[in-house]
Amino acid sequence: MSEDNTIDYYLKITWQSIVNKYNHLASKHGITQATGYVLINIRKEGTAVTQIATLLGVKSTSLSRMLSGMEQQGLIYRKADTADKRSVRVFLTEEGQRRREIAKNIVREFNSYLDDHIKDAERQKLIETLKRLNELAVKYIPKDNDVA
Secondary structure, three states, rough: HHHHHOOOHHHHHHHHHHHHHHHHHHHOOOOOHHHHHHHOOOOOOOHHHHHHHHHHHOOHHHHHHHHHHHOOOOOOEEEEEEOOOOOOEEEEEEHHHHHHHHHHHHHHHHHHHHHHOOOOHHHHHHHHHHHHHHHHHHHHHOOOOOOO
């Protein structure tokens, strides 16, 4: 099987193209795609670090360096959760809110561009297929003799 003949190959190169485009657009505003994604997903009442980690698909410990950098840039601040002192919530600063709007606009413009070039039926079928692929990936259990 050729690597350019697998579903995961096309998913990877497509996602990498999208990330590269977002990084290019976001860099003009002093942020990255990942930073923009975090900013977009922080709520007014704060968002738990564990929830952000889940959204990004990383462990909380891996997220720490990124959040520290965002704090140094003055985009966020962290506070212990008032209901659960073991949990830390992340909040946006005024600058974080400003850059959040920039990130949202970048996402809106790019998705508008995609919508202009992909028919509604194609878009819906793609979303359904991606959801199905995700379900299958989560359910997949390799045969013991196939995986070393």
